[in-house]
Amino acid sequence: xxxKRKDLLSMQDLEAGEIRDVLDTAESMKEIxxxxxxxxxxxxxxxxxxxxxxxxxxxxxSFEIAGKWLSADVINFSASGSSxxxxxxxxxxxxxxxxxxxxxxxVRHKAAGAPAMLARNLRxxxxxxxxxxxxxxxxxxxxxxxxxxxKGHLEGLNVTIVxxxxxxxxxxxxxxxxxxxxxxxxxxxxxxxIPAACQELGVKVSYRLEEAIAHADVIMMLRLQHxxxxxxxxxxxxxxxxxxxxxxxxxxxxxxxxxxxxPGPVNRGVELSPEVADGPYSVILDQVTNGVAVRMAVLYLxxxxxxx
Amino acid sequence: xxxxxxxxRVIDPWNGVDAVQDVLVTDGKIAKVGAGLKAPDGAxxxxxxxxxxxxxFIDIHVHLREPGFEYKETIASGTxxxxxxxxxxxxxxxxxxxxxxxxxxxxxxxxxARVEGCVRVYPIGAVTRGLKGEELAEMGEQAEAGCVAFxxxxxxxxNAEVYRRAMEYALPFGVPIISHAEDCHLAHKGVMNEGLVxxxxxxxxxxxxxxxxxxxxxxxxxELTGAHLHIAHISTAGAVxxxxxxxxxxVRVTAEVTPHHLVMTDEAVRDYDPNTKMAPPLRGKRDVExxxxxxxxxxxxxxxxxxxxxxxxxxxxxxxxAANGVVGLETAVPVLLxxxxxxxxxxxPVLVARFTSGPARLLNLPGGRLSLGSPAxxxxxxxERAWTVEPRHLLSRSKNTPFAGWSGTGAPVLALVGGxxxxxxxxxxxxxxxx
Numbered sequence: 144x145x146x147k148r149k150d151l152l153s154m155q156d157l158e159a160g161e162i163r164d165v166l167d168t169a170e171s172m173k174e175i176x177x178x179x180x181x182x183x184x185x186x187x188x189x190x191x192x193x194x195x196x197x198x199x200x201x202x203x204x205s206f207e208i209a210g211k212w213l214s215a216d217v218i219n220f221s222a223s224g225s226s227x228x229x230x231x232x233x234x235x236x237x238x239x240x241x242x243x244x245x246x247x248x249x250v251r252h253k254a255a256g257a258p259a260m261l262a263r264n265l266r267x268x269x270x271x272x273x274x275x276x277x278x279x280x281x282x283x284x285x286x287x288x289x290x291x292x293x294k295g296h297l298e299g300l301n302v303t304i305v306x307x308x309x310x311x312x313x314x315x316x317x318x319x320x321x322x323x324x325x326x327x328x329x330x331x332x333x334x335x336x337i338p339a340a341c342q343e344l345g346v347k348v349s350y351r352l353e354e355a356i357a358h359a360d361v362i363m364m365l366r367l368q369h370x371x372x373x374x375x376x377x378x379x380x381x382x383x384x385x386x387x388x389x390x391x392x393x394x395x396x397x398x399x400x401x402x403x404x405x406p407g408p409v410n411r412g413v414e415l416s417p418e419v420a421d422g423p424y425s426v427i428l429d430q431v432t433n434g435v436a437v438r439m440a441v442l443y444l445x446x447x448x449x450x451x
Numbered sequence: 452x453x454x455x456x457x458x459x460r461v462i463d464p465w466n467g468v469d470a471v472q473d474v475l476v477t478d479g480k481i482a483k484v485g486a487g488l489k490a491p492d493g494a495x496x497x498x499x500x501x502x503x504x505x506x507x508f509i510d511i512h513v514h515l516r517e518p519g520f521e522y523k524e525t526i527a528s529g530t531x532x533x534x535x536x537x538x539x540x541x542x543x544x545x546x547x548x549x550x551x552x553x554x555x556x557x558x559x560x561x562x563x564a565r566v567e568g569c570v571r572v573y574p575i576g577a578v579t580r581g582l583k584g585e586e587l588a589e590m591g592e593q594a595e596a597g598c599v600a601f602x603x604x605x606x607x608x609x610n611a612e613v614y615r616r617a618m619e620y621a622l623p624f625g626v627p628i629i630s631h632a633e634d635c636h637l638a639h640k641g642v643m644n645e646g647l648v649x650x651x652x653x654x655x656x657x658x659x660x661x662x663x664x665x666x667x668x669x670x671x672x673x674e675l676t677g678a679h680l681h682i683a684h685i686s687t688a689g690a691v692x693x694x695x696x697x698x699x700x701x702v703r704v705t706a707e708v709t710p711h712h713l714v715m716t717d718e719a720v721r722d723y724d725p726n727t728k729m730a731p732p733l734r735g736k737r738d739v740e741x742x743x744x745x746x747x748x749x750x751x752x753x754x755x756x757x758x759x760x761x762x763x764x765x766x767x768x769x770x771x772x773a774a775n776g777v778v779g780l781e782t783a784v785p786v787l788l789x790x791x792x793x794x795x796x797x798x799x800p801v802l803v804a805r806f807t808s809g810p811a812r813l814l815n816l817p818g819g820r821l822s823l824g825s826p827a828x829x830x831x832x833x834x835e836r837a838w839t840v841e842p843r844h845l846l847s848r849s850k851n852t853p854f855a856g857w858s859g860t861g862a863p864v865l866a867l868v869g870g871x872x873x874x875x876x877x878x879x880x881x882x883x884x885x886x
Contacts (some may be wrong), residue, residue: 234767256654256769257769260769315653340647340650342652344651355787
């Protein structure tokens with residue numbers, strides 16, 4: 144095991160070997176979920192604080208279960224709105240939490256860079272659970288774990304990410320992680336939702352869905368936020384769905400062993416038709432299952448592997 | 452009372468001087484410049500051998516924050532910072548509280564500066580009342596009171612009709628309209644330059660075009676009205692190109708560039724340090740190169756710091772929420788002497804011109820030259836003086852510098868205002884305290 148980092152902030156930071164370590168560790172954690180008594184003593188006496196400044200059910204629950212199965216004490220700290228609205232700065236909040244001696248702080252914040260700022264100022268480990276449109280590294284790791292399980296390997300696979308790449312932290316983390324693991328990444332979506340200089344991230348950019356998914360081993364559909372319509376990025380959800388939605392009809396032109404993924408929550412009928420979301424190609428629920436394993440691995444590597 | 456600066460390399464671009472000479476100051480004015488001058492009886496003599504003696508440096512874009520935001524900066528602290536940075540005059544932007552959009556505020560700033568300021572302060576009035584971009588401010592009375600230019604800096608006047616009227620209305624007063632060129636719709640929620648770095652960081656970017664379209668509009672309005680348009684803090688290759696073309700066509704357009712836009716790119720934002728956040732944002736390498744080239748060839752008339760002090764509480768925390776702006780008065784000259792002059796990217800006399808004759812001509816100020824009878828505002832540089840930027844040592848009330856930890860060689864060592872040191876303690880001292 145080569146893990147040396149204090150924090151997990153981004154996929155851009157990680158090297159391929161480190162990603163492999165997390166995935167291998169996560170694989171070994173999966174067995175715990177199959178036990179009658181889902182608990183191991185690995186993180187007994189350790190404290191994990193979930194510091195969530197943005198609403199999240201799935202990710203927070205996933206971290207909570209991961210911590211509890213490892214016997215850590217998990218505390219959920221929800222703070223709605225921005226730190227400015229609360230009147231206490233993010234840094235002050237974090238310093239207060241640190242004064243209670245946690246071992247890991249898992250932070251989600253609408254501001255890109257917030258976890259990095261906390262990591263610089265806190266002695267404990269910081270895990271980025273999603274910061275603005277920057278990164279969501281544990282999501283990318285669970286995506287990689289799911290693909291590796293289903294395909295048996297990662298290198299050489301073609302992945303197409305479809306939708307609102309511009310505002311997606313999942314897309315950024317996936318792009319970095321997948322490229323590091325030797326995968327070929329194509330992004331596709333309306334040009335208004337493809338970020339500036341996207342090719343310079345080392346991906347292909349396509350403005351035609353059929354072309355972009357024709358040779359894909361994996362299709363990652365991104366959630367389309369309703370705000371994008373009122374903000375003028377797209378004219379209507381109806382049109383978005385017609386041009387960029389994945390239906391059974393469109394899947395006919397894809398590889399027969401294609402995997403359909405989605406970071407959730409799915410807008411049924413917008414980016415994915417219900418038949419596709421629930422169909423045989425979909426591995427969306429496997430992603431959720433693997434999310435717990437990946438987060439157990441991350442908590443273990445950050446808090447447990449140094450020895451109690 | 453007399454003062455003789457002896458044996459320095461005198462660089463006075465206004466008068467085309469670059470030679471080892473002596474400068475004699477009497478009663479706060481330049482009395483003589485020449486070789487082998489004799490010190491009159493009782494004159495203080497400053498040995499300037501090995502130093503560079505220049506007209507006093509002028510910064511035409513400074514936020515002194517007083518009245519209204521004294522927790523960020525005051526006229527006293529801001530002019531001390533200016534003096535420490537080698538400046539002998541600053542022009543103060545209008546976005547105070549209340550806004551400098553009427554004579555009472557202008558008078559207040561000038562009165563405060565007379566009592567508490569240690570360098571000359573030239574107020575800039577607002578173009579529109581309350582910086583709202585709607586109704587014209589009382590520019591006539593403000594010009595009479597001492598405003599040397601008009602600007603809604605910090606905000607862009609989005610209504611082209613209002614801006615056209617402002618340019619026309621200012622014509623009789625012979626002062627420029629200074630444009631903060633930023634299309635707020637195109638810039639939208641962008642908190643940094645749009646490009647690879649903004650994409651990787653997940654921060655909303657604003658395209659260079661947000662500046663370019665407004666520079667294009669304002670040049671067309673200057674052409675229409677015949678007004679003197681000055682582009683504040685130019686930062687893009689496109690804007691530089693348009694200013695160069697417009698000047699060649701005879702349009703009265705001038706421009707300034709900040710030190711940070713000359714030596715930093717958006718790569719500096721990678722740590723999410725709010726001290727790299729300002730408007731306009733740090734741009735790409737190509738933009739930086741275009742600005743430097745334009746500074747060299749005179750398309751850009753002057754360096755101006757856009758000194759924008761902010762308290763820690765306005766600047767710490769999330770990048771997207773932090774206030775725009777950085778302090779610059781105390782770092783501008785050292786940083787540019789090292790990164791541009793010492794590294795051979797700009798000749799020293801050109802840099803001196805952009806700090807002296809350039810801004811003085813632009814705002815019709817009495818300084819910026821060592822002509823006989825002109826005010827004895829003088830800046831002395833030591834090109835061998837080593838420095839390191841330590842925020843806590845800055846004299847500005849705010850410490851929001853993007854240059855923290857930078858070090859280099861070459862710095863101002865003395866600034867005289869009306870023949871007297873602007874601060875009591877300089878590395879180069881004047882016996883008896885000056886003329």
